[in-house]
Amino acid sequence: MRALRELRLLPLPPGFLVIPGIEVTSRHGHILGLGVREAVPPRLSAQETVELIREQGGVAVAAHPFWLNGRPGSVFHARFDAVEAFNSRSYFLSNPLALRYARKKRLPVTGGSDGHTEEEVGLAYTEVEGKGAEGVLEEIRKGRTSVEGRNVPFCGYLAKALKKAVGFR
Ligand SMILES: [Zn+2]
Numbered sequence: 001m002r003a004l005r006e007l008r009l010l011p012l013p014p015g016f017l018v019i020p021g022i023e024v025t026s027r028h029g030h031i032l033g034l035g036v037r038e039a040v041p042p043r044l045s046a047q048e049t050v051e052l053i054r055e056q057g058g059v060a061v062a063a064h065p066f067w068l069n070g071r072p073g074s075v076f077h078a079r080f081d082a083v084e085a086f087n088s089r090s091y092f093l094s095n096p097l098a099l100r101y102a103r104k105k106r107l108p109v110t111g112g113s114d115g116h117t118e119e120e121v122g123l124a125y126t127e128v129e130g131k132g133a134e135g136v137l138e139e140i141r142k143g144r145t146s147v148e149g150r151n152v153p154f155c156g157y158l159a160k161a162l163k164k165a166v167g168f169r
Contacts, residue, residue, distance in 0.1 A: 029074030111147035124149025
């Protein structure tokens with residue numbers, strides 16, 4: 001596997017922690033790998049993708065599992081470490097369905113802004129205690145998280161989706 005590109009980050013303020021991660025397009029939907037440093041090939045099954053993330057010591061999260069653009073239903077094809085119960089780019093019932101599924105299966109939850117622009121970063125987040133990246137990942141595995149967030153305004157989301165669909169960037 002090829003190593004992920006080195007990120008060039010601006011100097012971070014004290015106390016700011018960066019956890020490397022990846023979003024992989026599996027055959028069954030998008031999957032987040034938190035704590036992952038090596039690329040995971042796309043288009044594997046959800047279960048194969050989850051296993052490759054765990055082999056690196058990562059946490060495998062079903063990303064926006066009930067929203068259309070992630071091929072809804074990944075959660076039904078693998079046993080995940082956590083479910084993204086709030087995603088800022090998922091609308092209507094998709095987030096409540098993800099939260100309900102996670103609770104029913106007693107799976108930890110995360111939240112993410114899925115930001116595609118600078119303004120969208122931080123719209124949703126996971127609250128978690130833990131020392132260092134490993135400590136945070138372990139708390140997520142144990143389900144000691146809470147999720148907060150709000151959506152990207154739907155009009156902006158729709159406009160971008162339509163532009164992409166017709167080939168404009
Ligand atoms: Zn996605």
